Amino acid sequence: MTATNHQWRKAKNVLMQTIACVCAVLVILPLLLVFFHLVSQGASSINWAFFVELPKPVGELGGGMANAIAGTFLLITLASLVGVPVGVLGGVFLSEYSHHRLNWWIRFTADVINGVPSIIWGMVVYALIVVPMKGFSTLAGGVVLGLIMIPLIMRTTEEVLQLVPNGYREAALALGVSQWRMITQIVVRTAMKGIVTGVLLAVARIAGETAPLLFTAFGNAYWTRHLTEPIAALPLQIFNYAISPYDDWHRQAWAGALVLILLVSTINIGVRVLTRDRFSQRSA
Amino acid sequence: MAMALSVFVLIVLVGFELAHGSTLAMRTFGWRFLISSDWDPVNEKFGAVPFIFGTLVSSAIGLLIAVPLSIATAVYLTELAPLWLRQPLTIFIELLAAVPSVILGLWGIFVMVPWLRGHLFPVLQQGLGFIPLFQGPIFGPSVLAGGIIVAIMILPIITSVSREILRSVPGLQREAAFALGATRWEVTRIAVLSYARKGLFGAVILGLGRALGETMAVTMVIGNSPQMVKSLFAPGYTLASVVANEFSEATTDTYVSALFEIGLVLLGVTVLVNALAQLLLKTFAGPAGGSPR
Numbered sequence: 001m002t003a004t005n006h007q008w009r010k011a012k013n014v015l016m017q018t019i020a021c022v023c024a025v026l027v028i029l030p031l032l033l034v035f036f037h038l039v040s041q042g043a044s045s046i047n048w049a050f051f052v053e054l055p056k057p058v059g060e061l062g063g064g065m066a067n068a069i070a071g072t073f074l075l076i077t078l079a080s081l082v083g084v085p086v087g088v089l090g091g092v093f094l095s096e097y098s099h100h101r102l103n104w105w106i107r108f109t110a111d112v113i114n115g116v117p118s119i120i121w122g123m124v125v126y127a128l129i130v131v132p133m134k135g136f137s138t139l140a141g142g143v144v145l146g147l148i149m150i151p152l153i154m155r156t157t158e159e160v161l162q163l164v165p166n167g168y169r170e171a172a173l174a175l176g177v178s179q180w181r182m183i184t185q186i187v188v189r190t191a192m193k194g195i196v197t198g199v200l201l202a203v204a205r206i207a208g209e210t211a212p213l214l215f216t217a218f219g220n221a222y223w224t225r226h227l228t229e230p231i232a233a234l235p236l237q238i239f240n241y242a243i244s245p246y247d248d249w250h251r252q253a254w255a256g257a258l259v260l261i262l263l264v265s266t267i268n269i270g271v272r273v274l275t276r277d278r279f280s281q282r283s284a
Numbered sequence: 285m286a287m288a289l290s291v292f293v294l295i296v297l298v299g300f301e302l303a304h305g306s307t308l309a310m311r312t313f314g315w316r317f318l319i320s321s322d323w324d325p326v327n328e329k330f331g332a333v334p335f336i337f338g339t340l341v342s343s344a345i346g347l348l349i350a351v352p353l354s355i356a357t358a359v360y361l362t363e364l365a366p367l368w369l370r371q372p373l374t375i376f377i378e379l380l381a382a383v384p385s386v387i388l389g390l391w392g393i394f395v396m397v398p399w400l401r402g403h404l405f406p407v408l409q410q411g412l413g414f415i416p417l418f419q420g421p422i423f424g425p426s427v428l429a430g431g432i433i434v435a436i437m438i439l440p441i442i443t444s445v446s447r448e449i450l451r452s453v454p455g456l457q458r459e460a461a462f463a464l465g466a467t468r469w470e471v472t473r474i475a476v477l478s479y480a481r482k483g484l485f486g487a488v489i490l491g492l493g494r495a496l497g498e499t500m501a502v503t504m505v506i507g508n509s510p511q512m513v514k515s516l517f518a519p520g521y522t523l524a525s526v527v528a529n530e531f532s533e534a535t536t537d538t539y540v541s542a543l544f545e546i547g548l549v550l551l552g553v554t555v556l557v558n559a560l561a562q563l564l565l566k567t568f569a570g571p572a573g574g575s576p577r
Contacts, residue, residue, distance in 0.1 A: 013467035017364050023356035024365070024373060027443060030436045031380040034391045041394075086290050108562055109291045113298075115490070115558035116551060117497025119524050120298060123531070123547045127301040151291060208384020211499040211524070215532045235386045239500065242390045250394065257387045268382045272375060 035261075042258030045251045050259075055221055055237070061248055065256050067223050068232040071138075072260075074224075075217060075233055076203055078142025083149025084199055090150070091157025091195075096183050107158075110151040121147055122212035130216060138224055138231040141217025145206040152202040160194025161187060197271050204267040208260060210235035234260045295555075302551055305544030308537055317545060323510040323526075325534070330542035332549060334510040338427065338520035339550075342502060343495035345431025345516070350438045350495075351488055357439075358446035363472050374447070381440035389504030392433050397424040397505055400432070405517055420515030423507060427520040430506035434495045442491040449483035449568065450476060486564030493557040497550065499524040523550040 049064045056063030090110075094103055125144040130136055164187050172182040188195070213219075218230040219240060234256055241253035309317060313330060320331025357377070361370055401424040412418040453476050461475035477484070507519020508529055523546050534540045 009467050009470070013469040016469040016472075020356045020360035020364055023353045024360045026353055027357045027439050028373070028376050028380070030388075030439075031376060031383065033395070034383060034388065037391055037395050038387070090290060106289070106291055108559075108566070109295055111562045112555055112558045113291055113294055115493040115497070115561070116298065116554055117499060117524055119497070119499045119527055120302070120547055120551050120554075123305070123527065123544065124298050124301045126531075127305050127544075128297075147294065150294065154291070204382055208382075208386065210384070210386040211528055214528055218532070235384060235500075238390060239386050239504075242386075242393055242504065253390055254394075257390050260384060261387055264382050264384060265379060268379060269375075272378075 038254065038258045038261060041251070042254035042256075045255035046258065050252075050255055054223070055252075058246060058249075063252070065232075065234065065237055065252065065259075067220065068234045068237040068256065069259065071217070071220070071224065071232040072207060072234045072263075074138065074231065075141050075145055075213075076207060078138070079145030079149055079206055080199070080203065082143055082146025083153055083202065086146075087150045087153025087202070088157050088195060088199075090154040091161065092183060092188065094154065094158040095161035096179075096187065107155070110154050113151045114155070117211070118148055118209050119211035119214075122214060122216055125212070126215050133228065135228065136216060136218035136230040137228045138217060139227045141213050141231060141233065144212040144216045145209060148206055148209065148212065149202045152205065153198055156198025156201065157191075157195050160191045160198065163194065164190045193275065197275050200267050200271050204264045204271075207267075208235055208264055210239050214239075298551060302544055302548040306541050306548050308541035309545040312538060313542075317542070318549070321512060325530070325536075325539050328536065328538050330538070332523070332546055334512050335521050335523045335526050335546060336549070337512050338430075338506065339496055339522040339524070341427050341516075341520065342430040342434050342506065342522055343492060345428060346434030346438055346495045346498075347488065347492060349432065349435035350442055350491060353435075354439050354442035354491075355446050355484060355487075357443050358450055359472055359477070361443075361447050362450040363476060364468065374444075377440050377443050380436075381444065385437065385498065385500040386504075388433060388436060389501035392429065392501055392505040393425075396432070397429050400424065400426075400429055409517070416514045417516050420513070420517055422517045423519055425505050425507035425519050426517045427506060428516040430502045430520065430522070431516075433501045433505050434498050437498050437501060438491040438494045441494055442487050445487035445490055445565070446484055449480050449487060449565075452483075453479050480568075482564060483568035486561050486568060489557060489561035489564060493554050493561055496557065497524055497554050498522075499528050503528050523547075 049062055051064060051069065052066050053062070053064035054067055055065065090106075094106060121144050125140050125147070129140040129143060133140070168186050168190060169182060172186045173179070177185075213233055213236050217233055217236065219236045220230045220232045224231040238253045238256045238260065241249040241256070244250070309330065313320070317330060317332055318336075319333065320329075321333040322329040322331045323334055324330075361373055365373065401422060405422045405426075405428070409418050409422065457475040457479055458471050461471040466474065502522055503525035506522060506525060508521050508525060509519040510521045510526070511518070513520075527543055527547055527550075531540070531543050534543055
């Protein structure tokens with residue numbers, strides 16, 4: 001009786017371990033499939049023209065996404081101008097100046113805002129910038145991505161600042177340094193790598209955002225000359241091409257997606273390699 | 285200081301702009317907006333029910349698929365997997381989290397939907413056809429396809445939050461159970477999973493929040509048709525995708541305003557769900573503990 005019970009328990013143990021292992025494989029599977037198809041479908045359409053030419057009108061083969069690639073970089077720059085200062089300073093405040101109750105609420109609100117669907121931000125910026133300026137614009141696209149970055153950067157900045165040993169702060173204050181200089185020259189400087197990591201991860205996140213750009217940056221088949229004009233972006237172009245009925249555009253969409261995912265994954269993997277020592281410490 | 289308070293400004297701004305944008309629709313339709321299932325822009329009739337329905341159904345399917353998979357994966361990553369495998373697997377999952385929604389949608393349109401239409405759906409219909417959910421003609425883009433894409437999108441977030449939760453379970457818990465002669469699975473079930481129940485629930489709710497707001501990938505595979513049909517093989521529509529598709533084409537003021545009200549509904553729901561998730565996660569980690577992202 002006890003022997004069979006023991007065997008049953010052992011069998012169940014093996015069974016559950018196998019199930020968990022299979023589940024892990026299933027979770028990884030979509031990633032592998034997506035990468036496989038991106039490479040097999042997209043790689044053949046990537047050539048020099050893809051990076052330097054404008055999109056061709058329907059019916060003409062060839063053309064590229066030069067303006068969309070440049071547009072994505074410009075939008076990221078604008079967004080960082082909005083999101084990085086606010087996010088980093090907010091994170092510094094959260095970590096260094098303690099108002100216990102207030103900080104709890106700020107953290108809570110930032111986490112909740114993080115979960116607001118990005119398309120909602122698009123609507124807000126539409127009402128806030130696009131309508132008063134009477135047109136879709138690069139500016140609106142940059143602002144909406146910047147707003148999305150704020151809570152992300154704020155929370156990561158706070159977390160890395162918390163890792164700075166308190167002894168550093170006390171040592172600086174004991175030397176008679178003012179609190180502000182202590183923060184900028186000791187604390188922030190020590191945690192610089194972590195802050196940059198947080199910013200890069202936020203950039204990787206917004207680089208692929210499409211929904212908020214649909215009615216702010218809007219997309220553009222040509223070069224954008226002014227911040228008040230609509231601008232193309234890689235994710236927008238991928239979306240428009242993907243839902244179009246033309247085979248040549250589908251090919252371009254795959255190529256664009258491959259470029260975009262390489263950009264995003266490079267940032268992600270790069271960041272992880274740079275901060276590896278910190279991660280292994282934590283998991284030890 | 286002012287910068288940190290910006291989050292409050294943001295949340296108020298969002299609420300205000302959406303409410304402001306939707307005043308016209310609210311005045312025109314009142315509560316009928318939330319109970320009517322007509323969506324007929326040409327005749328200026330707007331009701332949000334088909335979208336609420338589609339959002340709920342696709343999120344429910346997403347959760348049904350994603351929750352068991354991702355919690356099992358989190359268990360595997362923290363309790364069972366060989367140590368050398370944990371780090372690479374974790375990185376893979378974080379990479380999946382970083383795949384932009386639009387790329388997953390592209391893959392969904394050209395790879396997943398044709399496969400579902402050709403292989404999985406017919407099999408499902410044969411095996412489970414006696415249930416009304418699996419009856420009716422098979423379209424490619426469908427509520428079920430939307431649900432599956434949602435599941436793929438929320439797998440990484442539930443997995444990584446659950447993993448953090450499981451890792452914060454004290455080792456003593458496990459050792460105590462091992463000392464009683466429990467097998468590895470029994471340790472996991474008795475000492476780890478039941479201890480972490482609340483936190484895991486928080487992770488699931490967080491996933492629900494993401495599922496409700498998932499926009500691009502769902503828009504690309506769900507078929508975008510404002511109808512409510514019992515069959516999971518029929519196309520549907522969600523709150524987020526109707527905004528994505530129709531906002532820039534909305535011609536009349538009432539139309540725009542109705543879409544704003546849809547956005548307001550979506551905002552309200554996601555804020556509530558996320559607030560609940562954060563409360564669960566924060567109380568699990570303790571008031572001073574850093575919240576798992």
